[in-house]
Amino acid sequence: MESAPAIQKLLDELERMPGIGPKSAQRIAYWMLNSDRETVMRLAEAIVEVKRTVRFCSRCFNYAEDDLCGICSSSRRDASVICVVSEPRDIAAIERTAAFSGVYHVLGGALSPMDGIGPDDLHIAELLQRLAADAVQEVVLATNPNVEGETTAAYLARLIKPLGIKATRLASGLPVGGDLEFADEVTLGRAIESRRVL
C-alpha cells in the first residue's frame, strides 16, 4: 500500500484499538475506503463527539454528558441503595440485567498493592461522603469476583458496617444455563458453600 500514506496512517491508528490486529485494521480500512463518505464521516464525528461531550458524573463517576449522569439525575432510581463498581462498564453490564433500581458509585479501579493502587487512588472518600450525607440503607459491593475485587469489597465492608448501613456482595455460584461439569472448581466450591434451602 505504498501508494497511499493516508491509508498507512489510518492502519497505524486503527491497530491501536483493543482487539484490532493488522488483518482487522486492513479489513476496516478497506471498508472505510469503499463505504460512502457520509457513513464514514458519521463514525468520525461520533468519535469526536464522545471525546467532546463525555465526562465523569460529579456524584458517582459514571460517564455523563451533564454534571450528573442519567442515573443520578433520574427520579425513578432508589437513592437509598448504592451499588459500588470498579468501572463505568460494570454499570452497563448491571443495567442490562434490569435487576437493579438503585444508584451507583464507580471506584475507578480496585485495591491492588501489587500495582501500587491504594484507597487514596480510588473514589472511596467520595463514597463515604455520600453515605454521610444521604439516607443510604444498603451498599451493594459489586467489585469483580477476583483477588483485587474481593479485597476491595472486604475493605469497604469494614468502613461501611460501623455506619449502621447494610453492606452486601453479589452472589457467586454456577452460571445460569451452564453445565455443572464445566464449572471451574473455585466457582463450584463457592456454589456448594452458598447453597440455598428450597
Place this chain on the structure above:
Amino acid sequence: MESAPAIQKLLDELERMPGIGPKSAQRIAYWMLNSDRETVMRLAEAIVEVKRTVRFCSRCFNYAEDDLCGICSSSRRDASVICVVSEPRDIAAIERTAAFSGVYHVLGGALSPMDGIGPDDLHIAELLQRLAADAVQEVVLATNPNVEGETTAAYLARLIKPLGIKATRLASGLPVGGDLEFADEVTLGRAIESRRVL
C-alpha cells in the same frame, strides 16, 4: 449506558464496521473514553483524511492520493507486465510477497452473471486501451481462484491472446508449509494436475 447518548451513538457507528459486534464495539468505545484526547483525535483525523485524499489511480484504479498511484508513477516498476486483480486489497497482498515488479490493473470486481455483473461493469475497456497503447508483453491474471475469478480470467485470456500478448494465471496448489492431509480435495487435485518435473 442510557446516561450518555453520545456513547450509544458511537457504539451504533462502531458496530457498522466489518467484524465488529456489540462486545467489540463496547470494548473500543471504552478504550476511546479512557484514552487521552490526542490519541483518539489522531484516529478520527486519519479517518477524515483518508476519505478526503484517497481516490482511484486514473490508470490502474488502485487507491491513490494523486492522479497516478505510487506504483504507476514509479520508474522502478516494469510497465511491460500488468497484473490484473479484482480489488485494490489484492495489490496489497501481492506487494507483500515482493515477488512482482510489474504494474497492476484493478477490475473493480469479477464477472458474475448471478449478481448481474458483466464486462461493462468492470474496468475491462480501460485494460484493453492500456494493452493497445503501451508495449505490454504479459498480462498476469490474478483474479481469485473461485468461480467468478476463474470465469473472469478465462474471459480476459480470450480477449488478450489475439493481441499477441502472453496471458498467464497464478498457480494453484498446496499452501507452502501446509500439511497435505489438511488440504481440501479441489486444491489437492489441482496440485496433482499441475505437478512439476524436478
